[in-house]
Amino acid sequence: MKTILVIDDDDRIKTLCEKRLGKFGYNVIVADGESDILQILELNGIDLVLLDQIMPGKDGLEVMEMIKHGSHLPVIMMTAFGSIDLAITFMQSGGVDFVEKPIDFDILNIKIQKEILAAERLKKEILDRKHAERQLLQAQKMEALGRLAGGISHDFGNILSVIMGNAIMALEHLPSGHPAVVHLSQIDISGKHATTLIKQILAFNYQKNDQAQSIQIQPIIDEVFTYVKATLPSNVKINRNICASANKVLAIESKIHQVILNLCTNAIEAIENDYGTITMNCRVVSATDIDHAIISDITSKKYVELAIKDTGKGIDVATLEHIFEPYFTTKKQAGGTGWGLFIIHEIIRECGGAVNVESQPGKGSTFRVYIPCINQPRKRENQTCRYPKLEMENTFF
Numbered sequence: 001m002k003t004i005l006v007i008d009d010d011d012r013i014k015t016l017c018e019k020r021l022g023k024f025g026y027n028v029i030v031a032d033g034e035s036d037i038l039q040i041l042e043l044n045g046i047d048l049v050l051l052d053q054i055m056p057g058k059d060g061l062e063v064m065e066m067i068k069h070g071s072h073l074p075v076i077m078m079t080a081f082g083s084i085d086l087a088i089t090f091m092q093s094g095g096v097d098f099v100e101k102p103i104d105f106d107i108l109n110i111k112i113q114k115e116i117l118a119a120e121r122l123k124k125e126i127l128d129r130k131h132a133e134r135q136l137l138q139a140q141k142m143e144a145l146g147r148l149a150g151g152i153s154h155d156f157g158n159i160l161s162v163i164m165g166n167a168i169m170a171l172e173h174l175p176s177g178h179p180a181v182v183h184l185s186q187i188d189i190s191g192k193h194a195t196t197l198i199k200q201i202l203a204f205n206y207q208k209n210d211q212a213q214s215i216q217i218q219p220i221i222d223e224v225f226t227y228v229k230a231t232l233p234s235n236v237k238i239n240r241n242i243c244a245s246a247n248k249v250l251a252i253e254s255k256i257h258q259v260i261l262n263l264c265t266n267a268i269e270a271i272e273n274d275y276g277t278i279t280m281n282c283r284v285v286s287a288t289d290i291d292h293a294i295i296s297d298i299t300s301k302k303y304v305e306l307a308i309k310d311t312g313k314g315i316d317v318a319t320l321e322h323i324f325e326p327y328f329t330t331k332k333q334a335g336g337t338g339w340g341l342f343i344i345h346e347i348i349r350e351c352g353g354a355v356n357v358e359s360q361p362g363k364g365s366t367f368r369v370y371i372p373c374i375n376q377p378r379k380r381e382n383q384t385c386r387y388p389k390l391e392m393e394n395t396f397f
């Protein structure tokens with residue numbers, strides 16, 4: 001129910017508005033020029049203000065200035081018959097419309113509906129724009145972080161080679177029972193971990209120039225499904241729903257493979273030692289069905305939606321803020337690099353898509369990946385998978 005604030009010093013007008021607008025289904029709140037208008041606005045969730053032009057306390061224009069200060073609330077002025085000049089001054093000051101007294105309530109109702117609708121649209125546009133700005137900032141931040149990390153990794157790789165090379169040479173000079181052997185071996189092991197991490201970062205940066213091709217997502221899901229199923233711990237089950245659509249996307253097959261595998265790996269890790277299920281879902285959705293908050297820059301009529309749902313431990317709000325940042329991990333002890341989701345985010349962004357997550361602590365998580373389709377569904381094609389057999393060395397975890 002929409003709420004309308006009627007500001008008028010004449011009690012008869014207020015009562016009339018209450019009755020007539022009430023009949024149209026509005027919740028009507030009344031006030032006069034002496035009332036604390038700002039407090040009324042703050043407490044009552046007002047959708048539109050109906051304002052008298054001339055009042056003994058503050059006059060209409062003064063009240064409107066106060067209302068409009070920092071808000072987009074629509075204000076319709078009630079003018080005395082023949083005060084068109086004043087009405088025009090009012091509209092120039094930010095009012096949206098005016099009605100003449102005696103009020104024709106049928107016309108007023110149409111104006112109210114129109115203005116509330118316009119205000120809602122404006123509010124949504126402002127919210128969408130703010131969201132798009134935030135997304136752009138986040139994307140720029142991610143890109144800068146990625147570039148920085150890539151540069152550092154390159155130099156760091158060289159330094160690491162020297163450290164590890166010297167540790168190995170020192171090991172060769174020592175007899176096997178020497179107490180320093182344990183410490184030097186530890187340098188070697190940790191150096192290898194660091195090398196793996198650097199390889200991931202560098203590979204990610206170098207692969208950026210690979211050519212995208214027109215591909216189907218389902219065969220890649222099938223491939224990952226078969227691999228993950230064969231390697232799952234016994235406490236985790238995996239299900240898959242087949243996508244019947246033949247829509248294709250423009251993407252690099254190995255990268256989409258990496259996306260799905262990274263999401264599955266996270267899902268398995270989130271289930272930890274409990275019993276749990278992972279569900280892989282793929283479908284084609286119309287762009288109009290996707291929330292604008294997820295993809296602000298819609299480029300296709302249809303998108304492939306890939307969802308990986310798990311019944312794991314879920315993610316709290318504070319953690320959710322950071323999960324797509326490189327190096328952000330809650331698995332430091334287990335050797336997590338914090339690169340998995342950042343890579344997913346970047347790969348999907350390069351495809352013109354988006355990644356969305358829905359999660360609550362204790363209630364599992366659903367990661368949804370949207371990739372724009374490049375064609376309309378055609379006759380179903382042979383879906384044999386062209387993807388090469390998965391090799392662990394080529395895979396990011």
Ligand SMILES: Nc1ncnc2c1ncn2[C@@H]1O[C@H](COP(=O)(O)OP(=O)(O)OP(=O)(O)O)[C@@H](O)[C@H]1O
Pocket residue numbers: 266267270310312313314315319323324328329330331335336337338339340341342365397
């Ligand atoms: N399905 C999930 N359920 C719960 N938390 C998740 C899930 N996926 C990601 N996270 C959280 O997001 C963080 C970042 O994930 P990301 O894949 O980027 O790195 P990681 O898994 O910690 O490390 P790596 O991928 O290198 O093993 C994780 O540490 C975890 O806290």
Ligand SMILES: [Mg+2]
Pocket residue numbers: 262265266340341397
């Ligand atoms: Mg991960």
